[in-house]
């Protein structure tokens with residue numbers, strides 16, 4: 515008998531795999547390698563061949579059922595690490611059958627209120643001192659359970675390719691990704707939230723550094739001589755649209771986010787994140803920064819402002835739209851599991867966006883985890899079970915379509 519997704523999930527969240535933006539190592543923390551090795555042993559015990567790289571990326575593959583070797587390979591990807599925002603060490607989870615009302619999290623004073631549709635379902639919560647780690651150990655548990663079940667039930671399937679990547683939360687999950695070795699031409703990441711969710715649109719992202727050169731002078735004798743870089747930087751910022759900031763935008767709206775500033779009289783720096791779903795709009799945003807700088811340079815008759823812009827990641831929509839069957843098949847797999855599919859926007863980046871840009875189109879599927887990166891993170895057991903069923907159905911849908919084609 516295959517292991518229930520819940521007990522597998524509870525085993526996985528006991529591993530501390532918080533990634534670190536500052537260690538400079540690959541993987542950024544040793545716990546991720548420990549988890550990858552443990553998962554490799556589990557795969558081998560199932561009879562699935564796999565390897566773990568030095569950078570803690572796990573690749574596993576299940577060969578196609580005899581006669582289906584020519585089917586296109588189906589790739590499934592999840593990440594090993596947890597957010598560096600909240601500790602994931604010594605997670606003390608409990609499973610509550612929810613009958614309504616707030617679920618208290620240990621003695622922390624925090625509570626969780628699941629959506630009404632989860633009444634009577636089992637909810638996995640923390641004690642309020644750590645995150646849960648459903649992001650993304652729910653995804654890993656679901657993929658492993660799927661593998662175990664497809665083998666046990668002897669369901670016919672095409673080639674299956676699995677990857678568990680490190681350091682997704684610090685944006686380095688695809689740094690060492692072995693595209694050729696992975697062996698699939700498309701994949702799904704299991705790194706989403708609410709059941710039924712499919713995500714294939716994320717931000718276009720760029721970073722802009724505005725450098726302001728000032729001129730220092732003794733304040734007592736500065737008249738007509740000092741050029742204060744800090745006040746000049748504030749003037750620059752005042753030229754940007756005040757409503758287009760993270761705290762005033764949602765849905766499809768983009769923003770300029772002043773994420774850091776520093777300075778003194780002689781030099782100041784403003785760091786902006788530019789975000790939008792539309793590539794033309796991204797160009798407009800970059801141009802606004804450049805024209806604000808040139809306006810102020812003219813106004814003060816000095817080359818005080820300089821803008822450096824670097825692209826970060828792209829909206830994956832343009833890559834996913836070229837392979838529409840990926841979303842169509844996921845919709846079909848969900849409907850067969852009795853789940854109503856819906857698409858949602860990722861107001862951020864994802865490893866799937868980088869994979870898609872590098873030629874591995876990769877929409878993101880739900881996991882049944884909620885409240886990621888927080889102490890109120892929780893997971894719904896019945897939804898995690900549905901996610902396993904969705905993966906089984908997905909393998910069926912791919913087989914049926916390929917056989918028909």
Ligand SMILES: [Zn+2]
Pocket residue numbers: 593649650682705
């Ligand atoms: Zn995640």
